Amino acid sequence: MDFSAAKEMAPYLAEPKAMPVGTPGKTGYLYLGFELDGQGRSIMRDLDRRAPLIVQQELYFDEGMPEMPCVYILSSGGPNVDGDRYRQHFAVRKGAYAHLSTGAATKLAEMRYNYSGLRQCFELETDAYLEYLPEPTIPCRHTRFIADTTIRIDPTATLFYAEIYMSGRKYFDRGERFAYDVLSVTTQAERPDGERLFREKFVIRPASEPPAALGVMGSYDVFANAIVLTPPDEAERIYARTEAFVDDATRTAAGITRLPNGCGLLYKALGDETGPVKRLVRRFCSTVREEVKHRPLPEEFPWR
Amino acid sequence: MPTPDRAALLMRLMALTDSAFPVGTFSFSNGLETAADTGLVHDAPTLEAYTRCIARQAALTDGVAALHAHRSYLRKDFEGIVEADTQAILCKLNAEARQMTCRMGKKLAELFTRIADDPTAARWLAEIEAGRTPGSYPAAQGIVFAANGIGERELFCSHQYGAIGTVLNAALRCVRVSHYDTQRILFRLSAETEALYAEAAGADYCDMNAFAPQTDILASLHEKGTKRLFMN
Numbered sequence: 270m271d272f273s274a275a276k277e278m279a280p281y282l283a284e285p286k287a288m289p290v291g292t293p294g295k296t297g298y299l300y301l302g303f304e305l306d307g308q309g310r311s312i313m314r315d316l317d318r319r320a321p322l323i324v325q326q327e328l329y330f331d332e333g334m335p336e337m338p339c340v341y342i343l344s345s346g347g348p349n350v351d352g353d354r355y356r357q358h359f360a361v362r363k364g365a366y367a368h369l370s371t372g373a374a375t376k377l378a379e380m381r382y383n384y385s386g387l388r389q390c391f392e393l394e395t396d397a398y399l400e401y402l403p404e405p406t407i408p409c410r411h412t413r414f415i416a417d418t419t420i421r422i423d424p425t426a427t428l429f430y431a432e433i434y435m436s437g438r439k440y441f442d443r444g445e446r447f448a449y450d451v452l453s454v455t456t457q458a459e460r461p462d463g464e465r466l467f468r469e470k471f472v473i474r475p476a477s478e479p480p481a482a483l484g485v486m487g488s489y490d491v492f493a494n495a496i497v498l499t500p501p502d503e504a505e506r507i508y509a510r511t512e513a514f515v516d517d518a519t520r521t522a523a524g525i526t527r528l529p530n531g532c533g534l535l536y537k538a539l540g541d542e543t544g545p546v547k548r549l550v551r552r553f554c555s556t557v558r559e560e561v562k563h564r565p566l567p568e569e570f571p572w573r
Numbered sequence: 574m575p576t577p578d579r580a581a582l583l584m585r586l587m588a589l590t591d592s593a594f595p596v597g598t599f600s601f602s603n604g605l606e607t608a609a610d611t612g613l614v615h616d617a618p619t620l621e622a623y624t625r626c627i628a629r630q631a632a633l634t635d636g637v638a639a640l641h642a643h644r645s646y647l648r649k650d651f652e653g654i655v656e657a658d659t660q661a662i663l664c665k666l667n668a669e670a671r672q673m674t675c676r677m678g679k680k681l682a683e684l685f686t687r688i689a690d691d692p693t694a695a696r697w698l699a700e701i702e703a704g705r706t707p708g709s710y711p712a713a714q715g716i717v718f719a720a721n722g723i724g725e726r727e728l729f730c731s732h733q734y735g736a737i738g739t740v741l742n743a744a745l746r747c748v749r750v751s752h753y754d755t756q757r758i759l760f761r762l763s764a765e766t767e768a769l770y771a772e773a774a775g776a777d778y779c780d781m782n783a784f785a786p787q788t789d790i791l792a793s794l795h796e797k798g799t800k801r802l803f804m805n
Contacts, residue, residue: 274779455779457663468663471784483619484608484626484788492786513793515611524793527668535666537786537793 270296270354272386272415277453277472281413283382285352290383294346297322297355301369303338303399304362311365313338321346322355331368333558333567339368342403348376349385349414357389361397361426366562371403374543377412377449384413384451391418393426393498394461398561402554404573405433405491405543408449415451420458422466422498422532427561430456431495431550435543436480439490446490447475458498458532466498466532489520489539491546497557498533506560508534511553521545523553576722585721589714590731592738596680596710601673602743602803603627603736607791609747617754621761623788624740628762630783631736632729632769634664635674635711637776639732642715643725646693654697655705658712660778665709667792673804678710681717691720729770737762743803 272278288295299322302315313327323345327338346353361367377385393399408414422428434452437445457468473480480486497507508525511534515522523538536553540546547569555566577585592598605623608614614623638661645653658678665671682698685691694716701708711732718728741755795801 274777276775276780465659465663467666468660468781469666470664470779470782472782473784478629480784482626483613483622485785487613487787489787494786513790513797515613515790515794522787522790524790526666526789526793526796528666529662529671535789537789539786539790 270356270386270388272417275415275453277451277474278384278413278415281380281382281384281450285382288352290352290354294320295350295353297344297353299324299342299355299357300360301340301358302360302362303365303367305364310336311338311367313340313367315360322357327367331567333564334562337366337368339370341370341372343372344375348378348409350378351380351385352383353385355387357387358392359390359399359401360392361394361399363394364396366398368400368402370401374404375406377406377408377414379409379411380413380450381411384415386414387416389416389418391420391422391428391430393420393422393428395423395425397423397426399427400429400554400558402429402431402550405435405547407435408437408452410437410445410448412449413451414449415453416455418456420456420498421461422458423461425500427497427499427503427557429495429497429554429557431493431554433491433493433543433546433550436486436490447473447480449475456496464530466530467528469494469496469535486539489522489541491540491543493536493538493546493550495536495538495550495553496528496533497536498528499557499561501531503560504533507556510556510560511536519545521549523549582722586723586727586731589717589721589723590734592742595684596677598677598735598739599742600804601739602747603740604788604792604795605740605743606747606801606803607795607798608788609744611791611794613787613791614744614748616748617750617758620741620744620748620750620754621758624737624758625762625765626785626788627740628733628737628765629769630785630788632733632773633776634781634783635661635709635736636729636732636769636773637778637781638709639711639715639728640725640773641778642712643719643728646716646719651693651696654693654712654716655700656778657715658706658709660781661709661711662707664781664783667789667796669792669796669804674710675708678708678713681710681713682708685713685717685720689720694720725774726770729773730766733766733769747802
């Protein structure tokens with residue numbers, strides 16, 4: 270996995286002392302392919318995985334859409350540690366649909382030598398539908414993390430892709446807020462014919478540019494980014510139904526805008542704690558599902 | 574175009590940077606209108622923090638695109654200018670900001686083709702009018718500055734001056750600050766520009782980045798709102 274184009278990771282190229290980059294168990298791989306079977310049911314046809322990433326099987330537990338295969342991605346390694354590299358590939362073929370999440374928050378451990386990298390690819394064919402709604406990511410002190418996501422999507426398909434980042438382990442020890450070294454997140458999308466749609470990159474280096482600044486994170490601790498790639502009519506209905514607000518009482522804020530090239534929407538939310546932000550993102554995902562699949566998301570499980 | 578002498582270069586740099594240069598900067602606030610309306614920006618220190626945030630975003634997105642457009646012009650690479658324009662739009666995720674950059678970019682191309690005879694600028698305007706390229710402001714700035722023989726550091730500074738000036742000029746109309754405050758902020762932010770230039774000058778398209786969720790949410794409030802003094 271080559272992240273050498275990312276200049277922001279250049280200071281962190283030493284070999285980890287515990288286990289070198291590329292050691293089995295440090296290079297996770299996941300390939301999930303969803304398609305319609307002979308009876309028209311959406312199933313997980315392909316599953317290829319390498320530790321520490323684990324997926325067992327699809328389950329049909331979504332009460333709002335019982336025909337939807339739901340998959341939790343787990344990691345046997347616990348947090349992402351120094352020198353880890355993960356590659357994930359999700360394919361949703363013609364007319365198929367699926368819901369992906371993680372079993373727990375993704376912890377990014379403290380790193381001393383190298384960094385942790387994630388490369389993801391989403392492929393959505395005609396009329397495909399995918400919800401990617403993982404638990405939040407928690408960057409610990411001195412973590413370095415790069416995520417590079419590429420989306421290839423047919424104009425008729427819909428992808429809901431959300432990420433939630435915390436400022437850190439804010440209640441650990443004397444509190445860790447933006448104590449990490451670097452967080453670099455790039456997400457870009459294109460059509461199957463190669464037409465480019467948008468690219469979002471953010472690089473957060475708290476030591477040189479403090480995120481707790483006005484206009485950046487302000488005094489908030491949790492940040493959510495949700496990308497919705499969907500046909501224009503659906504996008505307009507979702508846009509019209511989604512409120513932009515700053516609520517001082519609940520200490521949350523959210524906004525939505527239209528992405529370039531008519532490809533969809535971008536939703537952002539801020540808050541002090543993960544609970545309210547997760548609820549906002551889930552409510553937004555429900556709006557997307559209602560407008561595209563005409564069914565709402567069920568209530569979240571009480572233990573999540 | 575004949576090569577201008579040093580005095581003419583300087584005069585043109587000042588004209589292109591002047592907030593009175595008629596590309597419509599006065600009708601935008603770079604999101605300040607909503608930041609002031611929500612009370613987030615309410616005095617000189619909060620205005621300074623907000624303007625610094627805008628300056629950094631501008632440097633590492635549009636600033637990078639403008640530098641690449643400028644370099645493409647100098648090596649007679651028209652497709653390179655188109656690519657700089659495309660990249661500026663791919664990374665411009667806020668809809669009103671996209672509209673603003675395209676309006677100003679087209680305006681600048683129109684204006685320049687009327688005041689100077691430059692075949693690249695004329696071809697650029699034709700491409701915009703035919704809908705073959707979005708026509709962002711940084712791409713047009715790259716062309717116009719290069720056509721005038723103005724260097725890329727000057728282009729970058731002019732670009733930053735524009736981004737900062739848009740916020741500060743709007744601030745005089747919607748925040749309780751004085752001319753002294755805004756000039757003091759401009760003076761301080763000017764001293765931070767060299768570091769931003771160093772970062773932007775070494776950046777490829779894949780390095781273009783921005784992180785300002787609070788500003789993005791304010792932009793969305795403006796986009797969805799009905800109360801407005803400025804276009805963004």
